[in-house]
Amino acid sequence: MTSDLAALLAEARASGDPAALAAAVPYARFIGFSVERDQAGLVGRLRYAPHLVGNSLLPALHGGTLGSLLESIAMFELLLQSNAPAAPRIISITVEYLRSARPVDTLARAEITRHGRRVATVRAVAWQEDPGKPVAAANAHFLLAAPEE
Amino acid sequence: MWNLSPEEERALIERIHAGMIGGVPFNTALGMRVEGVAEGTATVLLPYRTELVGNPDTGGLHGGVITSLIDAGCGLAVVLKLMRATRIATLDLRIDYLRPATPPRDVRARCECHKVTRQIAFVRAVAYHDDPGDAIASAAGTFMIFDEGRSPMGETVSKP
Numbered sequence: 001m002t003s004d005l006a007a008l009l010a011e012a013r014a015s016g017d018p019a020a021l022a023a024a025v026p027y028a029r030f031i032g033f034s035v036e037r038d039q040a041g042l043v044g045r046l047r048y049a050p051h052l053v054g055n056s057l058l059p060a061l062h063g064g065t066l067g068s069l070l071e072s073i074a075m076f077e078l079l080l081q082s083n084a085p086a087a088p089r090i091i092s093i094t095v096e097y098l099r100s101a102r103p104v105d106t107l108a109r110a111e112i113t114r115h116g117r118r119v120a121t122v123r124a125v126a127w128q129e130d131p132g133k134p135v136a137a138a139n140a141h142f143l144l145a146a147p148e149e
Numbered sequence: 150m151w152n153l154s155p156e157e158e159r160a161l162i163e164r165i166h167a168g169m170i171g172g173v174p175f176n177t178a179l180g181m182r183v184e185g186v187a188e189g190t191a192t193v194l195l196p197y198r199t200e201l202v203g204n205p206d207t208g209g210l211h212g213g214v215i216t217s218l219i220d221a222g223c224g225l226a227v228v229l230k231l232m233r234a235t236r237i238a239t240l241d242l243r244i245d246y247l248r249p250a251t252p253p254r255d256v257r258a259r260c261e262c263h264k265v266t267r268q269i270a271f272v273r274a275v276a277y278h279d280d281p282g283d284a285i286a287s288a289a290g291t292f293m294i295f296d297e298g299r300s301p302m303g304e305t306v307s308k309p
Binding site: 024054068095097 | 174179224238
């Protein structure tokens with residue numbers, strides 16, 4: 001398979017617009033994840049859809065959808081704010097669930113805590129109406145070195 | 150430690166499937182299945198699907214898919230430890246990605262609730278293709294146990 005992703009990544013870096021790159025990821029389409037850019041940087045959005053629910057009696061979003069949102073925005077932050085040659089490989093992620101997430105859109109931002117030569121540490125936070133009341137947060141480590149082919 | 154005959158295990162899995170399909174839309178959307186249950190332990194299966202791919206160059210599943218499978222499997226393991234209709238919620242979940250999953254192979258997670266207190270349940274899990282000894286990911290987490298409230302998963306089980 002040729003690397004269409006590398007071309008989309010180069011485009012996203014050149015234009016500063018990651019939307020097309022996000023749309024090329026099948027799982028991003030599956031969960032309704034998109035990325036926009038505002039004055040403060042990249043914002044990920046998990047568009048609410050009924051299939052994202054984990055507890056239909058509350059109702060609340062599935063914890064896995066929030067983990068997916070946080071991992072995705074952390075990866076995008078790294079892809080667009082660093083010169084990593086290929087998709088960084090995730091080493092580990094710790095997700096903290098802070099509040100029950102209601103069936104509405106969820107937003108997320110990420111910040112690179114440390115960018116080393118081989119490993120980057122990224123912190124991501126997700127919220128719904130109020131950024132001061134996060135619903136989930138995550139810390140993730142990524143391996144940056146391109147694998148030897 | 151309770152043990153189920155193969156027939157009892159099949160019946161319990163059927164009830165869990167009804168709860169997971171009827172009550173947990175995202176587990177249904179992912180196509181998750183339960184393969185085995187015992188006290189405090191659940192083995193869950195995620196059949197490979199191209200919609201779940203995170204890297205279209207390699208066909209590898211998105212990390213969030215593994216997170217979702219482990220979160221759901223660990224929640225089920227807690228319910229299978231408590232065996233009562235209580236609401237639970239994930240407090241935290243740490244996942245180590247040991248090696249990339251091999252597309253297009255299915256992924257399983259063996260999830261265990263190894264300790265419960267009045268309010269907290271402790272879980273661990275491994276994700277793998279066929280051999281739990283050759284893991285794709287390992288995980289550890291905690292869940293809150295609420296004695297009020299209702300859960301679609303909790304209501305599918307009762308003490309055998």
